[in-house]
Amino acid sequence: MVGRAGQDSRGGRVMAQIIDMKGKVALVTGAASGLGRATALRLAEAGAALALVDVNAAGLEETAEMVSGVEVLRHVANLADADACAGSVHAAVSTLGRLDALCNIAGVIKMAHSHEMPRADFQLTMAINLHAPWYLSQEAIPHLLDSHGAIVNCASSAAFIGEAYAAAYCATKAGIVNMTKAMAMEYVRKPIRINAVAPGGMMTGIANGMTFPREPETDLIARFSGLRGLVDVEDVAEAIAMLASPAGRSYHGACINIDAGITAG
Numbered sequence: 001m002v003g004r005a006g007q008d009s010r011g012g013r014v015m016a017q018i019i020d021m022k023g024k025v026a027l028v029t030g031a032a033s034g035l036g037r038a039t040a041l042r043l044a045e046a047g048a049a050l051a052l053v054d055v056n057a058a059g060l061e062e063t064a065e066m067v068s069g070v071e072v073l074r075h076v077a078n079l080a081d082a083d084a085c086a087g088s089v090h091a092a093v094s095t096l097g098r099l100d101a102l103c104n105i106a107g108v109i110k111m112a113h114s115h116e117m118p119r120a121d122f123q124l125t126m127a128i129n130l131h132a133p134w135y136l137s138q139e140a141i142p143h144l145l146d147s148h149g150a151i152v153n154c155a156s157s158a159a160f161i162g163e164a165y166a167a168a169y170c171a172t173k174a175g176i177v178n179m180t181k182a183m184a185m186e187y188v189r190k191p192i193r194i195n196a197v198a199p200g201g202m203m204t205g206i207a208n209g210m211t212f213p214r215e216p217e218t219d220l221i222a223r224f225s226g227l228r229g230l231v232d233v234e235d236v237a238e239a240i241a242m243l244a245s246p247a248g249r250s251y252h253g254a255c256i257n258i259d260a261g262i263t264a265g
Contacts, residue, residue, distance in 0.1 A: 018247055019042075019238075019242055019245045019247050020046060020245060020246065020247070021043055021047045021048035021100070021101070021241075021244070021245050022046075022047035022048075023047070024047070024048050024049070024098075024100035024101065024147075024149075024245075025048065025049045025050075025051065025092065025093075025096045025097070025098050025099050025100050025101070026040075026043045026048040026049070026050055026100060026101040026102075026103060026244055027050075027051040027053060027088065027089065027099060027101070027102050027103065027136075028040045028043065028050060028051070028052055028053065028103045028105060029053045029054065029079060029103065029105050029106035029132070029136065030054060030105040030106030030107065030154075031050075031052035031054050031060060031105075032052075032055075032056035032057075032058075032059025032060045032062070032063060033054075033059050033063075033204065034202070034204030034233065035105050035154065035199070035202060035204055035233055035236055035237060035240075036054065036103075036105040036106065037059075037062075037063045037066075038233045038234055038236070038237035039103055039105060039236075039237040039241065040052055040067065041063075041066060041067065041237070042234070042237045042240075042241040043101070043103075043241050043244065044067045044068075044069070044070045044072075046241055046245060047069075047070065048070060048100070048101070048244075049070050049071040049072070049073075049096050050067065050070060050072045050073065051073045051075060051088070051091065051092030051096060051099075052064060052072060052073065052074050052075065053075045053076075053077050053088045053106070054076065054077075054106065055076065055077065055078045055079070056076075057074075060074045060075075060076065061074060071096060073092060073095045073096060075091045075092070079106055079127070079132040079136075080124060080127040080128055080131075080132070082131065082135045085135035085136045085139065086135060086136075086138075086139040088136065088139075089102075089140045089143070090139070093143055098143065098147055099140055099143040099144060099147060099149060100147045100149040100244075101144075101149055101150050101151075101152065101244035101245070102136060102137065102140040102144065102150075102151045102152070103152045103154075103240055103244055104132070104133035104136055104137070104151070104152070104153045104154060104176075105154045105240070106128055106132060107128060107129050107154060107156075108124060108125055108128045108129065109125070109166065109169045110122075110124070110125055110168065110169070111165045111166055111169075111211060111213055112165060112168075112213050113165065113213045113214075114165075114167045114168075116213065117167075117168060121168070122168050125168040125169060125172055126171075126172060129169065129172035129173065130171075130172040130175045130176060130179075133153055133176060133179070134179065137151055137183065137194075141187075141192065144192050145187075145190055145191060145192050148192065149193075150192065150194070150195070150243060150244050150245075151180075151183070151192070151193070151194045151195070152195055152196065152197065152240050152243045152244050153176050153179070153180050153194075153195070153196040153197075154176070154196065154197060155173045155176045155177045155180070155196045155197065155198040155255055156169070156173040156198055156199060156200075157199065157201075157224070157257065157259040157262045157263050158170045158173045158174075158224070159173035159174040159176065159177045159198055159255075160174075160177075160198065160263045161223075161262070161263055163223075163224045164216070164220035164223070164224075165212060165213055165216060165220075165221075173198070176196060177196055177198070177255050180194055180196040180255060181253045181255075184252050184253030188252065188253075193243070193248060193249070193251060193252050194252065194253065195248065195251045195252065195253065195254045195255070195256070196254070196255040196256070197236060197239050197240055197243070197255070197256045197258055198255050198256065198257045198258065198259065198263075199231050199236045199258050199259060200226055200230070200258065200259030200260050200262045201225070201226060201230050201231065201262075202230055202231050202232070202233045202236065203230050203233065204233060224262060226259065226262045228260035228261055229260065230260075231258055231259060231260050235258060236258050239256055239258055
């Protein structure tokens with residue numbers, strides 16, 4: 001999403017869409033694979049120094065090795081722990097000197113019949129998908145106010161439609177959307193931008209590891225599978241990078257659906 005400011009045929013200004021993060025620092029959770037990795041690579045391409053956060057140390061190292069030309073912090077953390085969330089932000093600021101963007105991308109999905117879902121799976125889903133973005137944002141906001149920075153949350157098409165066997169996941173993603181909007185209103189007069197993206201299904205680690213419960217009704221699964229296939233991970237990473245950068249200056253309290261039409265009707 002790189003372009004130039006110019007003039008349209010009526011003499012009006014064409015808005016530049018240049019993702020420029022030079023001199024800025026971005027913290028990306030879930031950076032060991034999938035969308036988190038793709039987002040980290042796109043932000044690095046735009047010039048951002050990176051704080052890469054994940055529970056998967058080997059995956060973080062792989063991501064870091066793919067980055068060149070910018071400073072990279074690898075920070076291993078279990079984001080189900082509130083203190084680890086706060087510690088991740090502290091590590092980013094203390095090591096890299098500032099924070100300009102928080103990209104809350106880490107997520108889990110546990111498919112189950114709702115009446116059979118293990119309590120541990122429900123609690124993990126809530127902790128990673130909803131609680132962690134809250135605690136990370138809580139710790140990051142003072143730094144982002146100083147830098148006039150941005151928070152980008154990762155919701156899902158599951159925030160807008162009911163998906164069989166994914167009630168807990170849907171609840172967290174709907175929560176993320178409204179948390180984004182509520183925080184955006186709270187800080188609407190402050191120098192910070194808070195937005196979200198809502199992807200459809202992508203070919204990532206979270207999708208590869210997804211298993212359905214016993215005896216699922218396949219026609220119910222087909223209702224949220226989409227008619228145009230999977231969403232390209234790089235397309236979502238591009239949108240996140242735009243929202244994290246000054247190119248997203250006019251976005252606040254928005255949730256961009258990138259789902260190839262799943263929620264269209």
